[in-house]
Amino acid sequence: MSEVSTLGDVLLKVEEVSLRLGDVQVLDKVQFEVRDRIRVGACTGQIVGILGPSGVGKTRLLRIIAALDAPDAGTVTGLKGVQVSAGHVGVVFQDYPLLRHRSVRLNLEIAGIANGMPRAEARQRASQLLEGFRLADRASYYPAQLSGGQRQRVAIAQQLVSPKTLLLMDEPFSGLDPAALDEVMHLIVEVANMNELNTILIVTHDIRAAMAVSDTLLMLGRDRSPEGKIVSGARIQGCYDLVEKGLAWRAEVMELPAFAQLEKEIRGRFKQL
Amino acid sequence: MSRAAILRIFLPNRAVDPATALFLVAFWVAAMLLVWLLSPFASLPTPVEVWRALGALWWKHGMGPELLTTIKLILHALLLTIILSMLLSYATVIAFFRPLVAAACKLRFLGLTGLVFPFTLLTGGGYPLKVALLTFGMASFFVTSMAQVVVEIPRVQFDHMRVLGAGELRILWEVVVRGTLDKALDVLRQNAAIGWAMITMVEGISRAEGGVGALILNQNKHFLLAEVYAILLVILLLGLGMDYGMGVLTNLICPYARLERVKR
Numbered sequence: 001m002s003e004v005s006t007l008g009d010v011l012l013k014v015e016e017v018s019l020r021l022g023d024v025q026v027l028d029k030v031q032f033e034v035r036d037r038i039r040v041g042a043c044t045g046q047i048v049g050i051l052g053p054s055g056v057g058k059t060r061l062l063r064i065i066a067a068l069d070a071p072d073a074g075t076v077t078g079l080k081g082v083q084v085s086a087g088h089v090g091v092v093f094q095d096y097p098l099l100r101h102r103s104v105r106l107n108l109e110i111a112g113i114a115n116g117m118p119r120a121e122a123r124q125r126a127s128q129l130l131e132g133f134r135l136a137d138r139a140s141y142y143p144a145q146l147s148g149g150q151r152q153r154v155a156i157a158q159q160l161v162s163p164k165t166l167l168l169m170d171e172p173f174s175g176l177d178p179a180a181l182d183e184v185m186h187l188i189v190e191v192a193n194m195n196e197l198n199t200i201l202i203v204t205h206d207i208r209a210a211m212a213v214s215d216t217l218l219m220l221g222r223d224r225s226p227e228g229k230i231v232s233g234a235r236i237q238g239c240y241d242l243v244e245k246g247l248a249w250r251a252e253v254m255e256l257p258a259f260a261q262l263e264k265e266i267r268g269r270f271k272q273l
Numbered sequence: 274m275s276r277a278a279i280l281r282i283f284l285p286n287r288a289v290d291p292a293t294a295l296f297l298v299a300f301w302v303a304a305m306l307l308v309w310l311l312s313p314f315a316s317l318p319t320p321v322e323v324w325r326a327l328g329a330l331w332w333k334h335g336m337g338p339e340l341l342t343t344i345k346l347i348l349h350a351l352l353l354t355i356i357l358s359m360l361l362s363y364a365t366v367i368a369f370f371r372p373l374v375a376a377a378c379k380l381r382f383l384g385l386t387g388l389v390f391p392f393t394l395l396t397g398g399g400y401p402l403k404v405a406l407l408t409f410g411m412a413s414f415f416v417t418s419m420a421q422v423v424v425e426i427p428r429v430q431f432d433h434m435r436v437l438g439a440g441e442l443r444i445l446w447e448v449v450v451r452g453t454l455d456k457a458l459d460v461l462r463q464n465a466a467i468g469w470a471m472i473t474m475v476e477g478i479s480r481a482e483g484g485v486g487a488l489i490l491n492q493n494k495h496f497l498l499a500e501v502y503a504i505l506l507v508i509l510l511l512g513l514g515m516d517y518g519m520g521v522l523t524n525l526i527c528p529y530a531r532l533e534r535v536k537r
Contacts, residue, residue, distance in 0.1 A: 068432050087438030097433040101451050101529055110447065114439035144532035162438060 005243055008036030009079060011046065011199045012166060017064055017074030018233065019057070026057040027064075027071070028233030032218055034199050037243065044249070045192030046199040049210030051266070052220035053273050057234040058203040059094075061220065062168050065201065066091045078166060079197065087115065090159030090167040094174065096151045098143040104154050105130065105139040108161050115162035122161065129157040133187075149180045156191060165197040173206040185213045207266050211259065215248040216241055217266070221273025237273060240266070318499035323506065326499035336488065340507070343476065343484040346400070347468050350407035354464065358412045359457065362419035363449055374420050381413035385471070389478060400482060403475050410471045411464045418460040422453050455530035458523040462516055469512040 012034040019027040034048050052058045063069040065076050067086040076084045098107050105126055112122030130136045133153045143151060152172070159167055172184055192200045204210050210217060219238040222230045242248040245262065253259055281287045282297065289297070309320060318326070330336040361377055364370035385406055392409070396402045426448060434444040476486025485504055492500040524531055 063432075066436055068435065086435045089436065091432070091436040093429055093433060095429070097427075097429050099447055099452065100533070101454065101527065102447075110439075111437045114434065114437045114443055116438070142529040142532055144529055158437065 005037050005039045005044070008038045010035055010081075011079055011197060012065070012084075012201070013075075013077045013081070014061075014065065015075045015077070017061070017071045017076065019060055019064065019069075019071050020233075025233030026060050028222075028235045029074070030061060030220070030235050031074075032236050032239070034201075034216070036197060037215060038196070039249075043193055043196050045195060045197070046216070047188060047192050047214045048199070048201050048216045048218060049214035050201065050203045050218045050220055051205065051207060051210055051270065052203075052234065053205055053270065056220055056222065056273065058205075058220055059170055061234075062091070062170055062201070062203045065089065066168055084166070088164060088166075090164045092152070092155045092159060092167065092169045092172060094170040096148075096155035098151065098154060098158070100143050103140050103142060104135060104146070107143070107154060108158055111158045111161040117162060125161050129160060133157045148175070149183060152184060153187065156187065160191065160194075165195060166199050166201070167191065168201045168203070170203050171205070172202060173204055173209040181209060185209060188213050205270075207270060208254070208263060211242065211247065211263060211266070212254050215243050219266070219269060219273060221270075224272065238269060316498065318502055322499040323502045326497070327503035327506070330488070330500055330503055334488070336485070336504075336507070339483050339485050339488050340511070342482065343472060343486060344511070346403055346407065346476070346484060347465070347472065350404050350411060350468060351461075351465060353404065353408045354411040354415055354468075355461065357408065358415035358419055358464075361412075361416045362423055362457075363445070365420050365423050366445060366449055374416060377413065378417040378420060380409070381417055383413075385410060385474060399479055403479060403482075406475050406478070407468055407471060410475075411468050414467055415460060415464045418463065419453075419457060422456045422460065423449055426452065455523060455527035458519065458527065462519045462523075465515055465519065466512060469508055469515075472508070 010033050014030055014032050017027055017030040018025070034046055037044055037046055050058055050061070060069070064071045065084065066089045067076070067084050068091075078084050078088070099110060102110060108126035108129055109119070109122045112125055113119060117125070127136075130139050133156070135150065135153060135157065138146060138150060138154075143154070146154065156167075156169075169188070172188065173181055176184060188200055188202070192198050202210060202214065217240040218236050219240075220234050221237040222234050223232040225231050240262070245258065247253055247256065247259055247262060250256075278289075278293060282289055282293060306320065309317075327336075361370075361374050365374050388406065388409065389402075392405050393402055396405050430448050430452065431444055434448055439447070472484070473486040473489055476482075476484040477490045480487040480490065485508060489501055489504045492504065
């Protein structure tokens with residue numbers, strides 16, 4: 001059963017992005033766009049999973065989208081075609097880097113102040129996020145005192161101190177136990193649905209978790225010769241619209257037979273990437 | 274102590290409780306004293322002779338004021354070392370200054386002996402010369418260690434601040450200056466020790482102003498070994514006290530550093 005939804009404005013457009021490192025063509029004309037998914041009566045953000053095997057260039061692509069690295073060719077634009085610039089895109093890096101010498105509260109406050117927010121406003125916003133992310137009792141802790149899951153929550157909250165609609169997450173599911181994985185998946189959906197224009201781009205090789213939270217799945221991979229030899233840089237090899245397939249925005253989606261079937265299909269395709 | 278606890282202190286990669294750690298320190302101190310007491314070398318003064326020499330130095334030869342002179346010199350040089358070294362180390366984030374910092378690091382291979390002449394011309398000799406030499410000796414090592422600390426900051430920490438929208442000056446403050454403060458204090462601890470190790474040579478250049486370095490050289494000239502060892506012992510205890518104090522200071526200013534230390 002597919003949800004009734006329409007597509008609105010383009011929120012992110014990656015056009016013909018290429019990157020070469022030395023002799024290796026890492027990315028080869030990567031192209032995709034993310035549009036606002038509009039559901040009547042519901043505030044629905046966008047969650048896009050980018051799947052690809054290790055070493056395919058997922059993190060490189062993420063860094064280019066975040067404007068941390070410049071591509072050799074191609075462009076990345078946001079809402080209304082504005083070129084994306086560093087500081088306007090949130091990034092939750094793989095190891096959740098935080099300021100080790102600052103408490104959890106100050107980590108959040110500094111994220112606001114760094115973006116030009118008045119100190120009082122940053123303090124207020126930090127308090128809201130500490131409550132919202134169930135971190136109020138950890139406010140005075142240093143990052144070294146946090147568990148992996150708490151650290152991840154702080155890293156996500158830190159990116160939300162200043163209003164940003166595009167959030168990139170690098171391997172948010174890696175190394176998590178089943179309970180923590182569930183919690184992170186809920187958190188991602190919750191953050192996405194805070195604002196209609198919120199877009200979360202998840203770069204991962206965890207097919208099942210990506211399918212469970214995303215509304216769109218993109219497969220990043222390289223072309224291979226009939227002998228199985230890599231013959232190109234990575235590009236988008238396939239796209240799955242999970243809304244269209246009735247596999248998005250549903251609480252128990254992982255229990256549906258269609259989910260298992262699609263997972264099998266994607267796994268088969270993943271091996272060829 | 275249980276059999277398991279005894280076994281634990283001899284097995285590799287095992288953590289011990291604070292009481293055991295204290296016991297081990299006491300054991301080694303006692304062992305060292307025993308080796309000293311039972312030493313077969315007749316020329317090596319006994320602990321009792323050293324203790325008596327210390328009393329004589331303190332009450333008859335004015336060791337107290339000499340110590341103050343040395344402490345003042347060390348602290349003065351340490352302050353200048355901190356200012357100079359920090360500026361140079363943090364300057365490594367700017368490409369223009371990197372060759373200058375690299376050159377400053379290489380100066381640690383130079384001995385002080387040949388530098389006395391140009392430094393005398395620059396400072397006019399006396400106390401300023403001693404401060405300059407000590408500062409040079411400590412700073413060349415401090416800059417080397419600290420520049421390495423700055424170079425080893427992971428790139429993701431800079432990127433993390435950039436995605437938060439921080440400007441480069443704020444990144445410099447949060448990531449480079451504040452983010453490495455605990456390591457800077459650790460490096461400072463090591464370099465204060467270098468200062469104490471150099472003190473005899475530096476104070477020997479201009480003995481008229483005194484200091485324990487000059488005192489030790491005077492006693493050594495007359496082969497008063499018990500006095501020499503008494504002064505060495507005082508220098509060691511002072512150095513250890515200073516080291517301990519700096520450790521306490523590090524824990525107070527940077528409590529997070531202690532949290533990150535892994536106990537094996």
